[in-house]
Amino acid sequence: MCQLLGMNCNTPTDITFSFEGFSQRGGKTDHHGDGWGIAFFEDNCARLFLDHRPAVDSAMANFIKQYPLRSLNVIAHIRKATKGDISLRNCHPFQRELWGQTWVFAHNGNLENFEPDLDGSYLPIGETDSERAFCLIMQVLRQTFGACIKKSRPSIGEIVKTIEPLIRSISTYGTFNMLLSNGEAMYCFCATELHSIVRQHPFDTAHLSDCDMSLDFSTVTGENDRVALIATRPLTDNEIWQKHRCGEFRVFVSGQTLLSR
Numbered sequence: 001m002c003q004l005l006g007m008n009c010n011t012p013t014d015i016t017f018s019f020e021g022f023s024q025r026g027g028k029t030d031h032h033g034d035g036w037g038i039a040f041f042e043d044n045c046a047r048l049f050l051d052h053r054p055a056v057d058s059a060m061a062n063f064i065k066q067y068p069l070r071s072l073n074v075i076a077h078i079r080k081a082t083k084g085d086i087s088l089r090n091c092h093p094f095q096r097e098l099w100g101q102t103w104v105f106a107h108n109g110n111l112e113n114f115e116p117d118l119d120g121s122y123l124p125i126g127e128t129d130s131e132r133a134f135c136l137i138m139q140v141l142r143q144t145f146g147a148c149i150k151k152s153r154p155s156i157g158e159i160v161k162t163i164e165p166l167i168r169s170i171s172t173y174g175t176f177n178m179l180l181s182n183g184e185a186m187y188c189f190c191a192t193e194l195h196s197i198v199r200q201h202p203f204d205t206a207h208l209s210d211c212d213m214s215l216d217f218s219t220v221t222g223e224n225d226r227v228a229l230i231a232t233r234p235l236t237d238n239e240i241w242q243k244h245r246c247g248e249f250r251v252f253v254s255g256q257t258l259l260s261r
Contacts, residue, residue, distance in 0.1 A: 027056040190250070
């Protein structure tokens with residue numbers, strides 16, 4: 001199956017170190033060689049990079065490693081195709097607009113016989129079960145709160161109340177590990193495997209498990225910085241990552257857990 005990487009922090013941060021290790025799993029240290037993608041949020045919009053080639057062979061992936069884009073929320077994905085051919089239209093993350101915001105979604109797993117009733121407000125471009133699930137989530141948010149928000153957007157609590165039961169329902173069709181963000185929060189669901197770590201002062205040195213690279217975060221961060229990383233499997237071998245419970249829904253805001261259940 002695919003692998004996920006997310007970052008949520010309280011100050012704009014680059015993900016080049018983590019992406020260096022994560023990208024190795026796209027064809028070198030693991031077999032996820034059917035494309036990759038990464039989205040960086042900038043206020044209400046996201047900068048999206050996609051490539052149907054393996055991450056280890058991708059010139060675009062090398063560009064991302066060398067170009068330290070800073071963001072409060074990042075979602076990355078490396079693909080092992082189960083549904084849909086190897087093409088750009090089937091690469092994660094996927095993005096859609098709602099309430100003047102870009103929403104970004106990535107999924108690890110496989111959904112069987114999942115054919116949701118989509119009303120046309122959001123439709124898949126590719127053939128993956130993942131994109132169908134994303135379209136359904138966006139459709140339900142739009143149906144619940146309306147397409148246009150005149151005064152204020154729904155709160156994180158209101159969004160959780162709407163999408164958590166839906167996500168749990170979708171997960172009954174198979175394996176549904178997922179990351180979702182609108183640039184304000186990172187919504188995560190663990191069906192089978194998801195890990196996270198929060199880095200904060202006092203920062204230490206981390207060593208990647210997929211390549212021989214280390215970084216002393218105390219040299220590149222401030223005392224008030226806080227960074228949460230979410231990944232299918234831990235990216236470093238000298239830090240303690242927290243394994244999420246199967247069936248756990250978690251929300252990260254400003255680099256820390258806001259909700260977990």
